[in-house]
Amino acid sequence: MATAPPSSDTLNVPNSEALPLESTASETPLDEQAAWQAERKKRTDQGLDWPIAFWLGLLHVGALAAPFTFTWQGLGLMLFLGWLTGSIGICLGFHRLFTHRSFKTSKTMRWIVGAIGGLAGEGSAIHWVANHRKHHAFSDQIGDPHSPHDGPYWSHVFWCMWARTKSDYDAFNKRWAPDLAADPVMLFLDRTFILWHVGLTAILFAVGYLTSGLYMGCSLVVWGMFLRLVYVLHSTWLVNSASHMWGYKTYETTDDSRNNWWVAILTYGEGWHNNHHAFPTMARAGHQWWEYDPTFWVIRLMEKCGLIWDVVDGHHQSKSGQQRKLL
Numbered sequence: 001m002a003t004a005p006p007s008s009d010t011l012n013v014p015n016s017e018a019l020p021l022e023s024t025a026s027e028t029p030l031d032e033q034a035a036w037q038a039e040r041k042k043r044t045d046q047g048l049d050w051p052i053a054f055w056l057g058l059l060h061v062g063a064l065a066a067p068f069t070f071t072w073q074g075l076g077l078m079l080f081l082g083w084l085t086g087s088i089g090i091c092l093g094f095h096r097l098f099t100h101r102s103f104k105t106s107k108t109m110r111w112i113v114g115a116i117g118g119l120a121g122e123g124s125a126i127h128w129v130a131n132h133r134k135h136h137a138f139s140d141q142i143g144d145p146h147s148p149h150d151g152p153y154w155s156h157v158f159w160c161m162w163a164r165t166k167s168d169y170d171a172f173n174k175r176w177a178p179d180l181a182a183d184p185v186m187l188f189l190d191r192t193f194i195l196w197h198v199g200l201t202a203i204l205f206a207v208g209y210l211t212s213g214l215y216m217g218c219s220l221v222v223w224g225m226f227l228r229l230v231y232v233l234h235s236t237w238l239v240n241s242a243s244h245m246w247g248y249k250t251y252e253t254t255d256d257s258r259n260n261w262w263v264a265i266l267t268y269g270e271g272w273h274n275n276h277h278a279f280p281t282m283a284r285a286g287h288q289w290w291e292y293d294p295t296f297w298v299i300r301l302m303e304k305c306g307l308i309w310d311v312v313d314g315h316h317q318s319k320s321g322q323q324r325k326l327l
Contacts, residue, residue, distance in 0.1 A: 032142075039142050040150055046163035053161055055194075059121065059233070062226030071216060074223030077204070078231070081119075081224055086232040087268035089117030090128075091295040095270070098180060099129045099136075102283035103299060103311040111185045119200060121229040122236060123160075124190035127169070130176035131160075135240075136280055139255035146240040148256070156234075156241035201225050235266040243273035250287065251278035259291070269293030283311050 093113035096102040105113075114125045122128055131145050138144040146159040164172065173181045173190075180186045189196075204224045209217035247258030257277035264271030264285075269292060272285040286293035302308045 035142050036149055040154070043145075043159075044162050046165065048161055049163040055121075056157075056161070056233075059226055059229050062222060063230045065218075065222045066227045069215070069219040069222040071219040071223075073208075073216065074219035077220055077224040078228040082228050082231055083268070085116055085120040085228075086235065087295050088298065089113065089120050090122065090232070090236060091268050091270050092298060093117040094120075094122075094125050094128045095132065096283055096295070096299070098125050098177075099132045100281045101312075102281055103303070103308045105302075105308040107185075109307060111189075114186055114189050115196065118189050118193055118196055120232045120236075121197065122233060124186070124193050126173050126177050126180045126186050126190045129180055130173045133176045136277070139253075139257065139277060140244065141255075148241060148244050152241050152245065155244065156237045159240075197225070235263075236270075238263045239267055239270050239273060243271055247271075247274070249274045251275065253277050261292075264292055269295045281312050282314075284313050 094117045097105065097110070097113060117128070118124055134143070135145055140147045140149055144150075146155045148155045150159070170181075201221055204220040205217040207217075208220035243258050243260045243263050244256045245258065247260035247263075249257070250259055251274055253274065255277055257273045259274045260271045262271070263273075269285045270276075272287070272291050272293065275287045275291070276282070276285050283299050284293060284296045285291070286296065299308065299311060303311050
């Protein structure tokens with residue numbers, strides 16, 4: 001098994017070093033379990049964030065209407081917007097560009113990708129990046145926002161449902177995403193997060209209604225918004241939960257990250273999570289020829305078109321250019 005360098009070397013976030021932790025929650029000493037519980041209590045002291053709870057509940061209730069509003073146009077729209085907001089917005093934009101700086105692009109392209117990612121329903125780029133950088137700094141350690149050591153359901157969804165005061169929210173973002181928090185356009189996207197979803201919903205309903213009537217309008221909204229957002233949310237959350245519990249390890253890391261093939265399929269290549277935690281700034285998530293990573297294909301295409309440059313690749317190779325020894 002190859003040994004990867006500490007992920008903190010490539011995070012560009014201060015004070016990001018974390019200490020090793022036992023590999024499974026069942027083996028965690030009692031005093032460490034108490035420390036995990038104390039950390040979780042600190043994060044839940046403000047109670048539920050009711051706007052977030054309402055948002056997530058609304059999406060899931062709306063998605064239940066999918067069987068009653070099916071059209072082929074709605075299905076096609078869901079697949080396209082799922083790819084656009086999930087792969088381009090979240091995987092390529094929020095994750096590989098904004099969080100890890102795996103490539104460079106123009107300010108205009110950054111703002112476009114930031115807006116697209118915001119339409120994935122996972123919050124703004126600023127807060128998403130802040131959470132993810134903290135995750136890498138404390139991956140599966142006390143302080144990780146969404147580790148399965150706190151429980152699988154916590155790491156999948158419950159971690160994001162707790163309230164913060166506005167001052168805590170702003171301080172957290174400035175601590176972990178100071179580069180994005182200083183960008184006025186990113187701040188605008190953060191403050192107007194919900195409005196973009198309301199606007200897109202109105203546009204989809206209007207297009208469907210004006211072209212084919214009420215049923216089509218409802219179909220485009222239910223499939224293009226509600227069901228699509230539920231899919232993108234849960235597939236992203238599976239990286240936090242399933243890819244830290246099930247799968248294989250190619251590289252030795254200090255956390256429980258795993259390479260999980262079915263999560264990779266659902267998330268456009270993000271499921272090769274052990275590879276990613278071994279080399280966080282690397283634009284390529286799949287390190288084997290068979291490790292499916294369509295998001296990286298788009299990165300290569302954009303590079304050839306001159307839309308992005310300075311793509312970080314090859315960190316899993318030695319200085320001599322030979323592939324590092326894998327399992």
